[in-house]
Amino acid sequence: MRLPYLYTLYLVLFAAGFASAQNVRKTTSFNAGWKFFLGNDSTANAIKYDDSRWRKLDLPHDWSIEGKFDSKNPTTQAEGGLPAGIGWYRKNFLIPASSKAKTILIDFDGVFHNSEVWINGHYLGKRPNGYISFRYDLTPYLQFGTQQNVIAVRVDNSDQPNSRWYTGSGIYRNVWLITVNKIHLPQWSSFITTPQVNPQKAEINIRTVLPGSINSKYKLKASILDDQAKVVGSVIIPITDTVIQQNIRVSNPQLWSVKRPYLYKVKLQLIAGDKVIDDYTTTTGIRYFNFDADKGFSLNGEPMKILGVCLHHDQGALGTAVNTRAIERQLQLLKEMGCNAIRTSHNPPAPELLDLCDKMGFLVMDESFDMWKKKKSKHDYHEDWDEWHVKDLQDQVLRDRNHPSVFAWSIGNEIREQFDSTGVSIGRELVKIVKQLDNTRPVTSALSDADPKKNFIYQSGALDLVGLNYHQEVYADFQKNYPGQKFIGTENMSALATRGHYDMPSDSIRRWPKDGKTPLKDGNADFTVSSYDNVSAYWGSTHEETWKIIKKHDFLSGFFVWTGFDYIGEPTPYLWPARSSYFGIVDLAGFPKDVYYMYQSEWTTKPVLHLLPHWNWKPGQTIDVWAYYNNADEVEAFLNGKSIGVRKKTGDDLHVMWRVKYEPGVLKAVSRRNGEVVMTTQVVTAGEPYKIQLKADRDKINADSKDLSYITVSVLDKNNVPVPDANQLVKFKVTGQGILKGVDNGSQTDLDPFVSDQHHLFNGLGLAIIQSKSVAGKITVSANADGLQPARLVIQAKR
Known part of the structure; x- marks a missing residue:
């Protein structure tokens, strides 16, 4: 059955299609x-320009x-104080003579920024x-043939400052070359939805917009394949118009969800007579969801909280x-934490992120802009708004609208026009652009003014969801302040931690x-922030403060924590030498913080018992001991075998605490349920540093010049x-x-470069990122430090 305003979508992913059989x-x-x-030369676009002394590299590159x-x-x-x-x-390349009758296209997934492109001297x-x-x-x-072609790309990121966070510089996303027949399916031309979904069947609609050159001589075939590559439905129809509607029924559909992200494939073929002229295959998913003003969010008919991060x-x-x-790796860490949603703050994401979210089971709020006409930085996107915002928003929606992971569009973050009447006109314009291309998903804007009587973007009446940034103090009264409206917490917390x-x-x-x-x-004099969850930016809250509120009320559909990971730039609350953020649940190197x-x-629902802090302190110092736990009624702590008390969560508590005088040894915690032990964990006083330890997240990687192994570096005492x-x-x-691709340690103030063959540890940990070459074989990693026993580790690069 069709439910009113039930946001259903679902399919096709990425625009760079794959060749058929x-x-x-x-x-x-x-x-x-x-x-x-790195530098500027106005003649570098010329065909015969001498680039022999330029650096050789492969993309993507920052x-x-x-x-x-x-x-x-x-x-x-x-922006982290890094150069721009x-x-x-430039690149020289050949196109075979056999492609002379073809169309050759180039796709750039993203270039930061102000890119200009020349081919053989032509702009x-x-x-x-x-x-x-x-x-x-x-x-x-x-x-064509043996004659060289030259492509030149100028990237201008000199208009600084132009962002509130680190952007990177260069052709930093993938580039693709597409060879097709002269008559071919246009880019992003098909929109696939599921107007009807139930356990017995799903009706899949494929709407394709075609140029006039594709006429009645041609037919369009669409096929749905399950995850075993078996065709479960297909249709072929003659092309009689520039807009083609095709419907395919799939019996007993497997629904895409965050717990079981089942993916189908859609194969489209443009046919003339009995010959396939063009085709591409895309990954798909089938699902439906709904926002309710009283009950919150449901996916495939099942209520669930949106547990997201930015x-x-x-x-x-x-x-x-x-x-x-x-x-x-980032998404795996977040999935292990229980996260089920990502907000792409504050810009269109890389296609690879959406592909992975489709595959791994994450909902995605796909966001467009951090500013409209009113600037936040001296040279930000406001300078290009008038000329480019329509085209940029259209391209984002066209590119991303078939991903099953994308469940909402955000047209802006903390936009300054919310404070004046232009928020009404621009808000309506942007929502109209989105709805013309995709009317299956809700549109929101991340609002930093929570007063409905003063916020002009909200007053536009165009938003499907009220997205609030912070102001958790008004969430309990949301239904009173926004009668009949649907809630999403677009940005929350801004808690701080080192x-x-x-x-x-x-x-x-x-x-x-x-x-x-x-x-x-x-x-703190050393620019640190306590890892106890008790510090936040003035506009935000601790993690526990807001989560308790979201958890309590069904009408609060969910939220997005600021942020999942630390990021380069915006190092609130400190001035230089702080150069990256303190907001992350996970630090910049990928090491989880205690929260x-x-x-x-x-x-x-997995058993958790986490004890903090470490156990190296001054004798007699008063130490606060926290434990996070679940699946248990109580936790008992022991110091050197002696109980220091049993603690139970009461009310809405999310952790328990002991305050003890430090003595070296073993601090142990035991969680119990109905008197039975659920988990045991401990922290032990460490002695003098003795040796280095290396641990790889993957000891087998692909020999493709891309795959990575992340090696955690730590120091152990003589007792390990x-x-x-x-x-x-x-x-x-x-x-x-x-x-060695990069090194890090998670410190927000370490000014040593990331591209180096050495790095200090920070609070006991460091990171080495190893990238494979294109040849299979062993990769040997050695680590040395003065006064410590060295470590060695072997990774296998395999074909």
Whole structure:
């Protein structure tokens, strides 16, 4: 049956289609074999330009992450103080003579920013937006056979500052070359929805918009394949119009969900006579969902809370250069925590993120803009708004609308027009653009003014969901303040923490800074923030404060925590040398902070018992001991075998606490349910640093010049106890079929470069990122530090 305003969508993913068995359409990576020059040369677009001294590299590439942190860089502290500027890319390539009758297209998934492209000296165009995907037709200017072609790309990220966070610089997302017949299906031309879904059947509708050149000589075939590649439905119809509607019924459909993200494939074929002219296959999913003003959110008819996090697009030490494994690792850590949704703050994401969310089972709020006509930074997107916002928003919706993971559009974040009447007109315009291309999903905007009488974007009446940033103090009264409206917490918390650092006492909540006008004066001299969940930015809350409210009320459909991971830039609450954020549940290197386990205890059913802090302190010092736990009635703590008390959660408590005098030894916690032991954990006092330990998240990776192994570096004492305050300088050596791609330690103030063969540990941990080469074989990683026994680890790169 069809439910009113039931946001159903569901299929097709990524725009770079894959060739069918007939290989009619050919999509190949265009990442390899580029040359790069950091600087500006107005003649570098010429065919015969001498680029012999330029650096050779493969894409994706972020040149800023290779630079040095410096407070004098014009990017400012907000962007991490890394260099920007202008860079040029060139590539020589051949097109076979057999393709002379074809159309050759190039797709850029994203270039930051102000990219301009030339092919064989011919100017193709400019795209200011650094986050959107775009395409050029190379065909009219190409040479075929043995004649070389030259593509040149100028990237101008010199207009600084232009962002409130680290953007990266360069061709930082993937590039694809598409070879098709002259008559072919246009980019992003098909929109696939499921107007009817029930356990017995799903009706899949495929709406394809075609150019007039594809006429009655042609037919369009659509087929649905299950995860075993079996055809479960198909239809073929003659083309009689420029808009083709096809309906396919799938019996007993397997529904996509966050717990079981079942994926189908849709195969489209353009046929003339008995010959396939063009085809592509896309991954699909079938599902339906609904927002209710009283009951909140449901997926496939089942109520559920949206347990989301906001993510910026950098990958820590790798910068913004897209790497599928790096994104996958982030999502795996979040999935293990119980997270089920991602907000792409505050821009269109890389296609790979959406592909992985489809595959792994994450809902996605797909966000467009951080500003409209009114600026937030001196040279941000407001300079391009008038000319580009319509095209950029249309392209985002067209590109992403068939992903089963995408369940909502956000047209902006904390937009300044919410404070004046232009918020009404622009808000309505943007929602209309979205709805013309996709009327199956709700549209929201992340509002920072929670007063419905004053917020002009809300007053536009165009939003399907009221998205509120912070102001958790008004959530309980949402139904009173917004009668009949549907709620989503678009951005919450802004809690602050440094992994592995603890300030006592822990049971008082602090707001750092206390307002937005004066620098923090009562912080820590070493620019740390306590890892107890008791510090937040003045506009936000601790993690526990807001989660208790969201958890309590059904009409609060869910929320997105700011943020899942620390990110480069925006280092509230400190000034330089702080250069990355303190907001993450997980630090920049991918090491969980303690509050990760609070969420895991609340958002999952797996047994959790997490004890903090570490157990290396001054004798007699008063220490606050916390435990996060679930699936148990109580936790008893023991210090050197002696009980220090049983604690039980009461009311809406999310943790328990003991206050004890420190003595070295073993601090142990035991959780019980009905008197039976559920879990036991302990922290042990460490002795003097003795040796290095290396642990790889994966000891077998693909030999494809892309795959990664993340190696955790720690220091142990003679009894193999981790040393929690280890900060040694560790030097790395990598031999064999891999390279050291980056190093990190999760510190928000470490100004040592990410691209290096050495790095200090921070609060006991460090990270080395190993990338494979293209040849199978062993990768040997060695780590040395003065006064410590070295460590060695072997990774296998396999085909």
